[in-house]
Every structure is written in structure tokens, then in C-alpha cells.
Amino acid sequence: MSGFRTAQANFCRGELGxxxxxxFDVDAWGTALRRARNVIVLKYGGLSKRPGTQLVAEVLDASQPVRLVPFQFSLDQTYALEMGQGYxxxxxxxxxxLEEELAITAISNEEQALVAMDWHGLAVxxxxxxxxxxxxxxxxxxxxxxxxxxxxxxxHLRIAADTRDLAPFTACAGGSTRTAPPVAAPPPSVPPVTAAPTPPVIYYGGSGRFGRGELN
Structure with a gap:
């Protein structure tokens, strides 16, 4: 006796444990997968191949442990949170x-490269x-x-990049050019410290004894 297989078009329950x-008596059994690898379950029940990966950037501080935590705010707003030491x-x-993309107009060939950006507003x-x-x-x-x-x-500012042995700077695309110094954001307002509330007065019951009889 030969067996048969039925087509499954809905995978909305994802991967089963x-x-x-x-x-098979559970409703999720007919709309789930035993094993799903390198696929994305779509909200309408279908499947899509997982897209490839690419190097976005190096971590800000590779000398300390760093964690990448996925965060999804909504169906179309997803983030990767890089959590390092103090940032x-x-x-x-x-x-x-980024806060703001500024145009870089020149980079020198020095042990600590000199970067030209109008009104950069950065500090050491x-x-x-x-x-x-x-x-x-x-x-x-x-x-x-x-x-x-x-x-x-x-x-102008200097960064910790040695560019002495590289070809001279040619161009850097993107960014805006400031025509005035940036306006510093006001510091956040901190509410004043309030005094601790007065603790409530607690009354404890007496230690007297009632004699025999009934209370009306």
C-alpha cells in the first residue's frame, strides 16, 4: 500500500517543538514546520528565503565584550542594538x-589624520x-x-588613524555642510528631590481578654 502526501500552504505557526x-490533534500541527532553516515565516502563512548578510560596521569598542540584541518596534521597524561597555x-x-552626516572636504596623510569638516562640533x-x-x-x-x-x-580635527602610507584624499560623498556652529541641545531637566513621605501611623490591637459570653 503506497502512502500519499497532502500539500501544505500555511506555515504561520513557524517551527514546532x-x-x-x-x-496531529493540535491545531498548530497542520500549519507549522518540524524544521525551518534559513527561511522567514510571513505573516500571511507563506515562507521566504532568508536574505544574505553583509558587514555594516565594526563594533565601536572591540576591546570590550559586545552584544547584538534584536529589537522589533513594529512590523516594519526593526533594529539591531549594539550594547557595549557604557554605550x-x-x-x-x-x-x-547617526546624529547628523557632515561632509568631509579633506583628509591629510599623517600619523593622526587631519579631517576637515565645517563646524564639526566634536570634542576630544x-x-x-x-x-x-x-x-x-x-x-x-x-x-x-x-x-x-x-x-x-x-x-578641523585629528582622529586616531594613520594615513601616512596611503594615496592622497580624493573625495568623500554624502553629508551636509554647516554654515554656522551647531546649536547645543539644552540639558534635560531633572526634577528636584522630594522629601520622603511621612510613614503612616500603625496602631496595634490591645492584649486584653474577653470573658465568656456574647457580644451584642
Whole structure:
């Protein structure tokens, strides 16, 4: 006697646990998979191949342990949260979420590269994330966050990147050019410390005894 197989078009329940492999009496059994690898279960019940991966960026601080935590705010808003020592950097849509992309007009060939950006507004210790630069300098700097080592003036700063042996800077695409210094955001308001509330007065019952009889 030969067996037969029925077509299954709905996989909305995803992958079953081992405890449900033989539970054909459960509703989820007919709309699930025993094993699903490299696929994405669509909300309408179908399946789609998992897309490939690509290098978005290096972690901000590779000297410390880092965790990547997936976070889904809604059906069309998903993030990868890079959690390191004392920082959190969200990534989405194939890149990092940045404060503002500024145009880089020049990068020098020095032990600590001199970067030209109009009204950069950065300070020593901040991180400069570089992307869009061409040539050998771009191959070194792109996709990485570089610590600011020195602030020369409002339009120039030095980063911890040795570019002495690279070809000269040609161009860097993307970004806007500031025409005035950035407006610093006001510090968040901190509510004043309130005094602790007065603890309630607790009354304890007496220790007297009632004699025999009934209370009306």
C-alpha cells in the first residue's frame, strides 16, 4: 500500500517543538514546520528565503565584550542594538543611526589624520563614524568609528588613524555642510528631590481578654 502526501500552504505557526512532533490533534500541527532553516515565516502563512548578510560596521569598542540584541518596534521597524561597555548604538536599514552626516572636504596623510569638516562640533574623546570616502583612505576609514584625538579649530580635527602610507584624499560623498556652529541641545531637566513621605501611623490591637459570653 503506497502512502500519499497532502500539500501544505500555511506555515504561520513557524517551527514546532519536539514535544509536538506527533500531536496531529493540535491545531498548530497542520500549519507549522518540524524544521525551518534559513527561511522567514510571513505573516500571511507563506515562507521566504532568508536574505544574505553583509558587514555594516565594526563594533565601536572591540576591546570590550559586545552584544547584538534584536529589537522589533513594529512590523516594519526593526533594529539591531549594539550594547557595549557604557554605550548603546542602534543600527537599522543597513547602517548605524547617526546624529547628523557632515561632509568631509579633506583628509591629510599623517600619523593622526587631519579631517576637515565645517563646524564639526566634536570634542576630544568623541567618535567620528566615517563612510563614503573614496580610494585607499576610504578603504581604511569607511565603516569604522574613529576616536577624536585633538580639535584643531571649529573646522578641523585629528582622529586616531594613520594615513601616512596611503594615496592622497580624493573625495568623500554624502553629508551636509554647516554654515554656522551647531546649536547645543539644552540639558534635560531633572526634577528636584522630594522629601520622603511621612510613614503612616500603625496602631496595634490591645492584649486584653474577653470573658465568656456574647457580644451584642
Amino acid at each position: 519536539p514535544q509536538l512532533y506527533g500531536r 548603546l548604538s542602534p543600527c537599522a536599514m543597513g547602517g548605524r543611526l 574623546g568623541d567618535l567620528l563614524y566615517v563612510t563614503g570616502c573614496e580610494g585607499e583612505i576610504g578603504a581604511l576609514l569607511n565603516g569604522r568609528a574613529w576616536p577624536v584625538r585633538a580639535v584643531v579649530d571649529a573646522n
